[in-house]
Amino acid sequence: MSLLRFRTTIEINNINPYVLVAAAQATQLRPGWRKPMPVCVRIKGEPDTTCRINMMPVGDGSFYLYLNGEARKASNTKVGDTVSLGIEFDEAYQSGPVNPMPxxxxxxxxxxxxxxxxxxxxxxxxxxxxxxxxxxxxxxxxxxxxxxxxxxxxxxxxxxxxxxxxxxxxxxxxx
Known part of the structure; x- marks a missing residue:
């Protein structure tokens, strides 16, 4: 499994904190992937267990990695912070509903x-x-x-x- 590591600044899109994962970086995780990409993420080495997040395609091969509150709280980060990220493709991800229809x-x-x-x-x-x-x-x-x-x-x-x-x-x- 390929681990992508890089430093970037947390930005905001409307109310959603995110980092941009460039097309070349996303290709290191999964070449040719064009739909939401399931990944496991650590920000500044936190949390102890990775956060599962879907990176959202921008349309040019790059992806938005929206950072949920759990990931930001565990790493004590906010919009404007420059952070180190560790991202890997979530091999355990399974498509389709996980929860049954109630x-x-x-x-x-x-x-x-x-x-x-x-x-x-x-x-x-x-x-x-x-x-x-x-x-x-x-x-x-x-x-x-x-x-x-x-x-x-x-x-x-x-x-x-x-x-x-x-x-x-x-x-x-x-x-």
Whole structure:
């Protein structure tokens, strides 16, 4: 497994702290990779166990490595800091949903054909994000509230869900 090490400055894109991984650097991890790249990251040698993050393609072969709060807190870093990074391709990554579809959501989808069609049309990574989010909901009230909101946007209504704007059952880009 190839370990990429380099120094760079943490920048910000809207509200998201990130570092840019140049195309030549990304090629050292996985040549020709053009979709979100699963990696394990350490910032300044922290945390003890690597953080699993997906680097997001820019379109020119380079990637944005968005640094989540866990990684920044463990390394005591902030936007503007120059840091040393250790990045390696996450060989353990498996595509597709890790979390099963909760019965309370699948039953709700079955009763709403329009929402079911929109669900079937979602890209796999967005389905995975839905399921990961749903897996963390503990109370029946939170489950019902989130199922209702998900069905609302998947049914074609304009709204916000999973920190995105939705309309016509799809995420609206740039809104």
């Amino acid at each position: 019965p309370w959501f699948s039953e709700a989808l079955e009763q709403n054909p329009h929402a079911m069609q929109a669900w079937n049309d979602l890209i796999p990574s967005l389905k995975k994000e839905f399921l990961r989010y749903f897996a963390r909901l503990k109370s029946p009230e939170a489950q019902a509230r989130n199922a209702q909101q998900a069905l609302y946007v998947l049914s074609g209504n304009r709204g916000r869900f999973l920190a995105r704007s939705w309309h016509e059952g799809r995420v609206q880009e740039g809104r």
